Amino acid sequence: MIRVTIYNECIHEKKNEKAMAIYPDGIHSVIANFLKADDITVKCFTLETVEEMTEEALKETDVLIWWGHVGHKLVPDEVAERVRDAVLTGMGFIGLHSAHHSKPFKLLMGTTCHLGWRENGDMERIWNINPAHPITQGIGRYFELPHVETYAEPFGIPNPDEVILMGWYEGGELFRSGCTFHRENGRIFYFQPGHETFPIFYDENVQTIIKNAVRWAAPVYRSNELVCPNIKKIGQE
Amino acid sequence: MIRVTIYNECIHEKKNEKAMAIYPDGIHSVIANFLKADDITVKCFTLETVEEMTEEALKETDVLIWWGHVGHKLVPDEVAERVRDAVLTGMGFIGLHSAHHSKPFKLLMGTTCHLGWRENGDMERIWNINPAHPITQGIGRYFELPHVETYAEPFGIPNPDEVILMGWYEGGELFRSGCTFHRENGRIFYFQPGHETFPIFYDENVQTIIKNAVRWAAPVYRSNELVCPNIKKIGQE
Amino acid sequence: MIRVTIYNECIHEKKNEKAMAIYPDGIHSVIANFLKADDITVKCFTLETVEEMTEEALKETDVLIWWGHVGHKLVPDEVAERVRDAVLTGMGFIGLHSAHHSKPFKLLMGTTCHLGWRENGDMERIWNINPAHPITQGIGRYFELPHVETYAEPFGIPNPDEVILMGWYEGGELFRSGCTFHRENGRIFYFQPGHETFPIFYDENVQTIIKNAVRWAAPVYRSNELVCPNIKKIGQE
């Protein structure tokens, strides 16, 4: 059983008409829905309930999916640090779209995670540059999203362990749209598309990628605690 | 003093009218010309003289620049292995354009180095995704080449140590256009543009990149030989 | 079902008394034996039958385990290239001990794969530096092998994707004893211990690591062929 937790700040879906029309029950509901499988359980949190994402709740989470945008600063530092620590013990983390600027992702990367951005509803063609990766199974050579928010390089992240997807934008930019990272015991996947005013999470390829990423990010090992041990001499342990 | 050697097969420039018009004295002459500097010396070889690229000639080379295309198979295996071994001792290697399929580059990568290709004279916009890298100094956020041969992902190379440039093509493809690799003591830079029927090596940004790459790839250390030593016990050496 | 093929040159086990005593039926038999599982099949080749390792045989192999030492040069180049190509299409490859100098491993690495070596029967303590990796599951913080052939750095390989095990030797050397690499569609694991005159493949931790590595290296994707396609314009495919 893979225990997935979705955090979606769910602010746009209450205020912005376009977002409301596309995601009447919130982005998290759409994601929770397509993730449904016999061996997957899903819990959701929004900004309103973010403090309930306790250490206990994270211990019982195998993979945390994060969507946030205008509410990044409203997430308490303690929650962000708790998420980071859970990842370091082994919890998987999937950052979607503007989660590049979320507190937990930035803590885990150690960098600004800045990028160039432009909202013109450009078409994005996402290239699969690693057809053998577990996350790209079921995806062809490329697929297209008719309207996205454009993200442009340079993307202020550490050199990813793997760049598996790259985005080509109609307007002339490109971006490392699918990147994996390992941080101590935890696996991290960042996936670029997902703007709130476009029906991106209804796209079949996007769904396949997120479903694959959940299985890829689920831990094979989880440590109980994060310690810096004063070790005994070998043989005297 | 940085001792540069340029290998250019120089076949197109003798047969293809377009190539002849653009590079009447061969691609190597244009490169040799813009590399000229007080602390740089340049020697050139073509397919006709490739066997003269002896072990001695490579020992006296700090950085080898390679341009080849239709003549890859005509380069003797011994020469290719000699080049690989020189890189492993510390010689820098810069592979330009279709050198992705050259024998020495393929030997060093260990992979097919395959890619998708299309000759439509697309515009390529090359994005600088690592503005702090020695090779990208003097280059802006991006620059454009009006006509290139399109190269498409997936590019069958090992995960590069650094991807510093990425190409966006008018026709819809993208490519990791500037990649660095370290192989034992040697530094390798692969740079995508450079088709023989376009005046790419006259472009100022392309020249800046190649000039920077020469300085970046020049060895700080060179081993005399490649050995697998039977070591003595420590203290008994 | 995971289809494993084991290549063991099986020369020492026919000539060297120590090796004969420890591995009377060859190293491959011991490995084949501990790999036995409901979802694993094993085929074996030795130097005598190495030419039977045809393209077809490799297509039907998910993971190839390689043990070779004094017979490296007797493996035909065509077989080595066939193995390399199978890896690039997706076949897993596990190189054991002196396979660092085997033809297929060297072709895949592109480097000398040289190292320092010393045969004193030193104790090796192998440290697990990545407890969350699929290959290190079931292994503690470290384990010890009472007698091994010592391998010393520098090890002439490309920067591995992951170093998951490091060896500490009684005599004062250390080594990156467990390394992973990805080469196009294939996964590669190099594992240092396994000298023919010590009963290393009977060690429980060694067996656990090799069993885990087989599951880790088994492909999720396999390409039919290795091609460098002349692509059509997007939309005209």
Place this chain on the structure above:
Amino acid sequence: MIRVTIYNECIHEKKNEKAMAIYPDGIHSVIANFLKADDITVKCFTLETVEEMTEEALKETDVLIWWGHVGHKLVPDEVAERVRDAVLTGMGFIGLHSAHHSKPFKLLMGTTCHLGWRENGDMERIWNINPAHPITQGIGRYFELPHVETYAEPFGIPNPDEVILMGWYEGGELFRSGCTFHRENGRIFYFQPGHETFPIFYDENVQTIIKNAVRWAAPVYRSNELVCPNIKKIGQE
């Protein structure tokens, strides 16, 4: 001119007799002394003056060397974040010994940076596993430090860009003792030895490594600010 800044908390050297005897003027004085060169200037800060390490002071710093241990928590968060940001704009950072747990290093890594540690005065033999790296020039195959604090794997850091030195300890442990990282525009070097109760910074090889690291970490590029720009459409900039 390379402008080096050294931060040394300088607590042990005022209280601990052993440390006082070895470093009567503080660890920073010894480092400042051996760094002296025609093209290097050095400024020092201690915990007492750490707040004077202003944004301005960091802008005027090319490479910051950090030594801290018992006073990590006393460094204000604002200073640590200021240092992180300066690194991301391009300032080099060299973390020595227990700086693995310093606030700026942990912020930059995004991980716990935990390790196993033991104070028995073990001998450490440091192996040079990358003889072609600028930082290892002038160092032989290995060198020995008669007494150090032992650090043991696993070391809770992201996969380094390069592991160039590895430490073998008399007591049976090993450690990735010299690691490089790139974070946006900045270069980072972590170097393991340097316990306050041993005269490690008087060792010639240690000095060579730190001197080389200063030159390696000095920026070739420095950005003015860290921004996430709302970009205009290409051509309308």
